[in-house]
Amino acid sequence: MSNNQVDVKTQQRIRASFDAQGLMSHLGAKLTVLKPGEARIELPYREELTQHMGYFHAGATSSIADPAGGFAGVTLFPKGSTVLTVEFKINLIAPAQGDYLEAVGKVVRSGRTLTVCGLEVFGVVGNEKTLVAVGQQTLIRVQEP
Amino acid sequence: MSNNQVDVKTQQRIRASFDAQGLMSHLGAKLTVLKPGEARIELPYREELTQHMGYFHAGATSSIADPAGGFAGVTLFPKGSTVLTVEFKINLIAPAQGDYLEAVGKVVRSGRTLTVCGLEVFGVVGNEKTLVAVGQQTLIRVQEP
Amino acid sequence: MSNNQVDVKTQQRIRASFDAQGLMSHLGAKLTVLKPGEARIELPYREELTQHMGYFHAGATSSIADPAGGFAGVTLFPKGSTVLTVEFKINLIAPAQGDYLEAVGKVVRSGRTLTVCGLEVFGVVGNEKTLVAVGQQTLIRVQEP
Amino acid sequence: MSNNQVDVKTQQRIRASFDAQGLMSHLGAKLTVLKPGEARIELPYREELTQHMGYFHAGATSSIADPAGGFAGVTLFPKGSTVLTVEFKINLIAPAQGDYLEAVGKVVRSGRTLTVCGLEVFGVVGNEKTLVAVGQQTLIRVQEP
Numbered sequence A, B, C, D: 001m002s003n004n005q006v007d008v009k010t011q012q013r014i015r016a017s018f019d020a021q022g023l024m025s026h027l028g029a030k031l032t033v034l035k036p037g038e039a040r041i042e043l044p045y046r047e048e049l050t051q052h053m054g055y056f057h058a059g060a061t062s063s064i065a066d067p068a069g070g071f072a073g074v075t076l077f078p079k080g081s082t083v084l085t086v087e088f089k090i091n092l093i094a095p096a097q098g099d100y101l102e103a104v105g106k107v108v109r110s111g112r113t114l115t116v117c118g119l120e121v122f123g124v125v126g127n128e129k130t131l132v133a134v135g136q137q138t139l140i141r142v143q144e145p
Helices: A008-021 A021-028 A058-074 B008-019 B022-027 B058-074 C008-019 C022-027 C060-074 D008-019 D023-027 D058-074
Strands: A030-035 A036-045 A081-092 A098-110 A114-125 A128-143 B030-035 B038-044 B081-092 B100-110 B114-125 B127-142 C028-035 C038-044 C081-092 C099-112 C114-125 C128-143 D029-035 D037-046 D080-094 D100-110 D114-125 D128-143
Touching: A008 A030, A008 A058, A021 A058, A021 B022, A030 A128, A030 B058, A036 A058, A036 D128, A058 A081, A058 A098, A058 A114, A058 B022, A058 B058, A058 B127, A058 C022, A081 A114, A081 C081, A081 D128, A098 A128, A098 D128, A128 C099, A128 D080, A128 D128, B008 B030, B008 B058, B022 B058, B038 B058, B058 B081, B058 B100, B058 B114, B058 B127, B081 B114, B100 B127, B100 C128, B114 C008, B127 C028, B127 C099, B127 C128, B127 D114, C008 C022, C008 C028, C008 C060, C022 C060, C022 D023, C022 D058, C038 C060, C060 C099, C060 C114, C060 C128, C060 D023, C060 D058, C081 C114, C099 C128, D008 D023, D008 D029, D008 D058, D008 D114, D023 D058, D037 D058, D058 D080, D058 D100, D058 D114, D058 D128, D100 D128
Parallel strands: none
Antiparallel strands: A030 A036, A036 A098, A081 A128, A081 B081, A098 A114, A114 A128, B030 B038, B038 B100, B081 B127, B100 B114, B114 B127, C028 C038, C038 C099, C081 C128, C081 D080, C099 C114, C114 C128, D029 D037, D037 D100, D080 D128, D100 D114, D114 D128
């Protein structure tokens, strides 16, 4: 949405919010990139994240795709605003395998009330990235409690 | 789809598949109900499942909604078939809170290749159930490896 | 959502809104049922509504499913409010054929800002109804201009 | 998906299929671009396509977005194959207004059975294009009847 950086205060707010999400540390997810209108989350492979065939579970894939979009939205919000997911839709287009997954959330449209994001999840082995899921998400901006 | 029971072999296949999903035990999820065209999964509350406001994370909600639909589909499959999620869409309509979440997957249409399920997730406190999420899912039937 | 009737003023507002939608009369759609939290729209078969195999086009199916949900939402709104569709998702589960299609929109959750509806479309031949599409929709309430 | 052209036979098949869709001519839609993995459809403004506030109806927007994705999928299919829409999801992110709408369907993943497309719809006034809708779609390849 812009080539500027996310200001330090907003970065701190987002990182504090990420750290306050019990699920993220329980899964082992890391917030790696924050740019205006974009956020990335990585999730290293472990057996605790698998479905019955040994790939990353669709639940694990979704668990990082959704907040990647959410935080992407927050990068464009004014101070005092946070986000709730209204809904998302995700297509699982290839087996989710690799050393880790990388979820990328990008804002498509940032409105006063509603934000729409595109979601992508890649399976990463060494330098090779394979697109394993694509999604689309609607967020609503709310006042921080 | 039917008022018969799921035959014992199919139940065993599904429970073995559930037990082989590392994510389900890592989250603490339990497969509670299997009926023809329906499956239910419960997820007791713990801090490791939360988002930043202390509710169940949308990722946790999705992580049980998706396999509830998937196993609902499998209850209607012949021996030797298993399932992959093509895509799902979920609306988060109320704060996901309670002693536990209950995800209910129900088959809307079971085809030769594709199955469509409706998904519901409830937050349960004592005897009170609140609908916290609704979804719709497409599955594809594949041969067991 | 209630077993009361939609009050006459709200019915008039909704019917005026339906009549003001050029697309509805161009397709030949009729608003047939208005109940609190529910609306139904019928669309008689004609060649002008088909896809390449002679069935109703997915665009025709969607064109009545979306406003059925929208008007279902409006039945629960206070005076002075109208609706915009935020997004919808629709699964086309059987060939859309019949003397006419009937779209049914039902409110799943009516909030202050957002409403979530379930959508169903049936193909009707004589007394026989076949479910041809299911969907899920998010609406936003806005002030009437 | 490729920078080659769509071969003439495939173009003819797609154009014949488009011309056989009664809804497309009833709405006044034109198939404008066919590239490997991409198709574009334009829809000039007329009152017969409007919702109650005078914008293009979401049904009109969807009616060109869905086949834009479908034909994008077919550009990559072998002879003898055609397409059915499994499902699509669309976010309506701005008032759909302009001299015409342009729907763009692009293949994200073309598989043996399933194809996933991204959908965009623009409102066009003179040289200015505004993104009014984004969507995501699942297609299934079937044998031509």
